Amino acid sequence: MHRHQLDFWYDFASPYAYLAAMRIEALAEIHAVDVRWRPFLLGPIFAAQGWSDSPFNLFPAKGRYHWRDLARQSAKYGLPFKAPANFPPNSLAAVRLGLHLRDSDQAGPFSRALFAATFGEGRPMSDADVLASVLTKLGIDAGRAIAESQSPSVKARLRAQTEEARSRGLFGSPTFLTGDGELFWGNDRLEEAIAWAAGERPGGML
Template sequence: MHRHQLDFWYDFASPYAYLAAMRIEALAETHAVDIRWRPFLLGPIFAAQGWTDSPFNLFPAKGRYHWRDLARQSAKYGLPFKAPANFPPNSLAAVRIGLHLRDNDQVGPFSRALFAATFGEGRTMSDADVLASVLTGLGIDAGRAIAESQSPGVKARLRAETEEARSRGLFGSPTFLTGDGELFWGNDRLEEAIAWAAGERPGDMR
C-alpha cells in the first residue's frame, strides 16, 4: 500500500497539541499516512505579530474558555488533563531535545510522554529532572540526550525549523501540513488533515 505523509508541527507549550499528539498516530495508520514530527518554537512567530505572551493570557475571556474547552476535549478523548501551574511553560529545552531525537526516530515517543507529563500530570517541562525522567522512562540516556540537544548543530536546526514554520505561514500549534502544502490548524482539524494527506478532498472548493 502506498504511504502518504503528513507534517505535524507543534510547540510543546501548546495544550491543544497535547490532544493531537496523543491521537495522531492511531488515526494516521488507518489512512496509511506517515507522520513527521516537527517540534518548533511558536514564541518567535507570536513576537513577529507583536504578541509578548500566549493568547490565553493576553485575552483573559478567551483563556478561560480555552481551559474549560481543554477539560471537555480531554474527557471526550479519555485523556487526563491538568493545567500547568505556570502558562505558557518554557518549551525551549524540550523542543531542542525533540529535534535531537528526530535523528533516531525517538521524537514521537518522547513528545507523547512529555505532553502526558505536562498536561496530563501538571509537571514542569522545563525542569531538568522532569525531562530526565521522561527520557529515562523511554530507555534513552538522559544525560547524553540533554547534553547533545544543547549543541550548536541542534540550536542551528531549531532556528531553521522555526524560520521554515514562519515562511510556510504557520501561526499556531498544532498545525498539520500535507504533501501538497495544504495547511490545517488545530486539534479539531486533525481528522480532516489526515484524510486530505491520504488523497481525500473533503471541502475542497478550488
C-alpha cells in the first residue's frame, strides 16, 4: 500500500499540540499516512508578529477560554489535563531533544511522553530531572541524549528548523503540512489534515 506523509510541526510549550500529539499516529495509520515529527520554537514566530508573550497571557479573556476549552477537549479524548504552574514553559531544551531524536524511532514516543508529563501531570519541561526521567523511561541514555542535544550541530538545526517554519508560513502550534504543501493549523484540524494528506478532497477541491 502506498504511504502518504504528513509533517507535524509543534512546540512542546503548546497545550493544543499535546492533544494532537497524543492522537496523531493512531489516526494517521488508518489512512496509511506516515507522520514526520517536526519540533520548532514558536517564540521567534510570535516575536515576528510583535508578540512578546503567549496569546493566552496577552489576551486574558482568550486565555481563560482556552484553559477551559483544553480541559473540555482533554476530557473528550480521555486524556488527563493539568495546566503547568508557569505558562508558557521554557521549551528550548525540550525542542533541542526532540530535534536530536527526530530521525529515530523515539521521536514520537519521546514527544508524547514529554507532552503527557507537562500537560497531563503539570511537570516542568524545563527541569533537567523531568527530561531525564522521560528519557530513561523510554530506555534512552538520558545523560548522553541531553549532552548531544546541546551540541552546536543541534543548535544549528534548531535555527534552521525555526526559520523553515517561518518561511513556510507557520504562525502557531500545532500545524500540519501535507506533502503537497497544504497547511492546517490547530488540533481541531488534525483529522482534516490527515484526510488531505491521504488524497481526500472536500467538495471536489483540487
